[in-house]
Amino acid sequence: MSNYRDIASQGLWKNNPGLVQLLGLCPLLAVTATITNALGLGVATLLVLVGSNILVSLVRDYVPKEIRIPVFVMIIAALVTCVQLLINAYAYNLYLSLGIFLPLIVTNCVIIGRAEAFASRNSLAHSAFDGLMMGLGFTAVLVVLGATRELLGQGTLFDGADLLLGEWASVLTIHVWQVDTPFLLAMLPPGAFIGMGLLIALKNVIDSNVKARQPKAESVGVTRARITKVS
């Protein structure tokens, strides 16, 4: 059981794909101008990640070592195509606003990274859980970054949520404050880089604070380099 807890803490915090592994930075920085886009891409990545981890884990004993990467890429590409067609069918406006970054999930390093580092070595249940946790960790970073940029940039939250969730969701849009002049930097890629840097810094600050608060391990007496035998 502790194994599952460990996988969860790795994916969500300790080894977070966005903040620690810094994988998949291209979509992370490009589509996080609003929460809606961030959430859409996060969920799409999550689905692909869980699916690819399951499939890779299933075929891991039958794929020769030498050609494993092409096989993994084929699996991921097939899944991305499925997700892309689904979003195209059920959330067409979101499909338009995510644009090229949806098919580009194929090249997202988080997915191939987890397939290679985890799913190809672990059982089906563990791999599926790892995909879920890594996907959630990635989505969380996307959403936090998207929320910050949207709030600073245009003073709203969940603007255009109806693109993702259907007509009813337009009530979700919260106008936190009225902005006469949008803070363009937050909406532009440089703002994403600065925001991402600050998020990583924040995580490191929290980590070091937690570490400082933990009681220091008791020193185990005098440790000697060489102990002469006492007879």
Add this chain to the structure above:
Amino acid sequence: MAFKIASSPHVSTSLHTNTVMKRVAFCLIPGIAVQSYYFGFGTLVQILLAVSVAYLAEAAVMKLRNKNIKATLSDNSALVTACLLAVAIPSLAPWWLIVIGTLFAIVIVKQLYGGLGNNVFNPAMAAYVLLLISFPVQMTSWVAPQTIAMNHASLLTSVQTIFEINQSFAAEYFRLGIDGIAMATPLDTLKTDLSMGLTTTESLAKPIFSGLAAEGWFGVNLAYLVGGLVMLKLKVIRWHISVAIIASLFVCASFGFLVSPDTFVSPLMHLFSGGTMLAAFFIATDPVTAATSPRGRLIFGAMIGVLIYLIRTFGGYPDAVAFAVLLANMCAPFIDYYVRPRSYGHRTGK
């Protein structure tokens, strides 16, 4: 033992950072005075605002970093950064513009990189670019120089406009300014006119270009030139960067002007409008972010001059000083690497 890597020059003098920075600030005074004469008291209000925000921000960061607050504040570098940013933005711009800019300059561009001496980019110019790409409308709404303006702001009106207490003056002013006299800087006007198919002669006939180069801006640039020459005399800066900027801009502009005087403006116009002199003497000569050897400084300055000309002439923004300085800042370590001076006893520096 810690292996210390310090950039040259390694000679130490009695001149300390706080003295140098104080002298730079004093040499800015003629320029600031002329600018306030032409563009109103707003300039002074912006400077006051910027300096106080800069000191507060610097003190806050120093407290967070557990450093000596007083020692850092008394090096006067925040003062210079704040002044440079404040004179670069329009005099009646809303208060939050300069506050955001100063906070960005001090907290992110300077202190996050490790404080004075470790910043890669010139803080004032990085903040200027941030403001320009974030708030293009506010950043290009200059008032007309007092000498040709229809009405001008008193001290009270300036304060009210900047702090957005009473917007009637700004509303009135910028509505009147639709004819293009009040809103844009000379360089901006020129760029718009050229894109509309006017020749330079037709554009330069507008009242904003009365006087030698451009009304108001000529005087401002002249004052910064005087301040810069004083700095040279006081040995606060070396001549290489300033001379290289002015010379390269002059050469580029003369070439364009000789080839096609109808579409390219004269070198005089380039040298004495916009922020040319401010950049050449006060901004590009920042010892932290510029190249360090004499030859490196010449290359660094020439690069800025060429970039200013190219961006002004072919780029999307009317003035280019900030972009040119930032691009050159990026190249400074590279320039330093290839232009190492000959070390004593060796034949070449390689």
